[in-house]
Amino acid sequence: MVWLRRTTHYLFIVVVAVNSTLLTINAGDYIFYTDWAWTSFVVFSISQSTMLVVGAIYYMLFTGVPGTATYYATIMTIYTWVAKGAWFALGYPYDFDVVPVWIPSAMLLDLAYWATRRNKHAAILIGGVLVGMSLPLFNMINLLLVADPLEMAFKYPRPTLPPYMTPIEPQVGKFYNSPVALGAGAGAVLCVPIAALGAKLNTWTYRWMA
DSSP: HHHHHHHHHHHHHHHHHHHHHHHHHHHSSSSSEEETTTTTTHHHHHHHHHHHHHHHHHHHHHHHHHHHHHHHHHHHHHHHHHHHHHHHHOOOGGGGGEEOHHHHHHHHHHHHHHTTTSSSIIIIIIIHHHHHHHHHHHHHHHHSSOOHHHHHHHHHHOOOGGGGOOOOOOOGGGGTHHHHHHHHHHHHHHHHHHHHHHHHHHHHHHHHOO
């Protein structure tokens, strides 16, 4: 039965990687569209930082390999660039949507896991806080690089955008300051307990497979 357990083990690693990635990119907005980027920033920061940590911690503890979180974030980045390319192929401009930045925050999580000699509690506590605080900051800088998101929103509205979300007047500026504090604070607080839950699920799964 050793071959069955090994096959199940490797198959489970693949399933966790794929499904966790899909879960993360579908938690809130996984891509920044210029017509709704700033108002969805808080939702994105909370959902993505939380899902990045719980998925990466679960996957990283199951494999026990530092660097897994960065690999996990790279998969999501590739998914998002494919979506960006699809919009571009449909005739929308390059700045119509903005690819979020996951990889630096995931590298901080891997660094916390590696620097503490694979201590899962340190990875959850330190790595979770680092991701929750850094991901909103990196993505705020990323969005500020868009030349004129409001002009882009008026010129190229999404065909799937509900009428109540369509920009009516320039109100984007008031979202420049508050989302950073709220998104970073809420993300950092939520990442730790949810990552701990992911670690507990990992322990139960490992015992079951053993």
